[in-house]
Amino acid sequence: MNFAASATRQRAAGLVAELQERICSRILDLERATAAAAERAASAFTVDDWESPPSERGIAGYGSTRVIAGGAPLEKAGVNTSVVTGAQLPPSVVAQRPELEGHGFFAAGVSVVCHPCNPHAPAAHCNYRYFEAQAPDGSRSAWWFGGGADLTPYYPVLDDVRDFHRALKAACDRTNDDFYAEFKNWCDRYFYLPHRNEARGAGGIFYDYIDAERGTRDELFAFSRAAGEAFVRGYFPIVERRAAQAFGERERSFQLLRRGRYVEFNLLYDRGTLFGLQSGGRVESILMSLPPLVRWAYDERPQPGSVEDALQEYLQPRDWFAEDPFA
Secondary structure: OOHHHOHHHHHHHHHHHHHHHHHHHHHHHHHHHHHHHOOOOOOOOEEEEEEEOOOOOOOEEEEEEEEEEOOOOEEEEEEEEEEEEEOOOOHHHHOOOHHHOOOEEEEEEEEEEEEEOOOOOOEEEEEEEEEEEEOOOOOEEEEEEEEEEEEEOOOOOHHHHHHHHHHHHHHHHHHOOOHHHHHHHHHHHHOEEOOOOEEOOOEEEEEEEEOOOOOOHHHHHHHHHHHHHHHHHHHHHHHHHHOOOOOOHHHHHHHHHHHHHHHHHHHHOOHHHHHHHHOOOOHHHHHHHOOOOOOOOOOOOOOOOOOOHHHHHHOOOOOOOOOOOOO
16 A cells, blocks of 8 residues: 555545535635625635745645635634645654554644634634554554534624524534533633643533544544534634624724633644644744734733623533523
């Protein structure tokens, strides 16, 4: 078998490209509709297709970075794909799978981050990826799927949070009735800032190293596609609902402050960021996830009882389908 060009690898590369096209198309539909309502020209994606020949570290690959900025609904959004091989798994992966130290790898993934203009519209992220590890003798030593999606509101609305989780749960349930509860709890643990004692947002799903113990490769490929579609169905209608909601300097200031938490997580804890930097990835593509504007202020906290203070109720793990999640 030609390990570098196996049918499974081609399938993984095709899936991430398919999800990129689907999500970019939905973003452009949203942008055109918003621009038409505002009687202005619609923004477009800046597309940076790239290919990297083998480096001194034995890493090669290709991908596409697509970024839209300055739009009406989305201040910045990125939809990136990468398909890479490397001679050795980077330390961030070996730390999770020490038995694979010294093994080569193949990785195909799509990564999406959306930072809306309107503070009433939540930011959101999703990432879906397929990995293979390659033993020194050239054989495949392991394969697994990872990914997830999460919602980061600033002025949260319970129905929005429920809609987002409902879409993800439906995708999980089609593959395994246990996935949603398991992956939601995993997300609650993963997207957490221990130095702030709060979650990054209102959660979603997260999973990693899901392999043959949890389903066949066909089933897990289908799940990755369904979860990507669930992000489209669950997130963009929220942005549409909130894009025209009135806001002022107070809301904008709070949005920029809270974006600081997003930056802190991505630079301190995010596995994708660590993997990209440790594997010699393209820095501009890796840091695409960061918001265009952000601020930090010394010990600035919302006034107790204010609408901004209400966000704190959403930053701890909740059963979003309970009659009263905050009871």
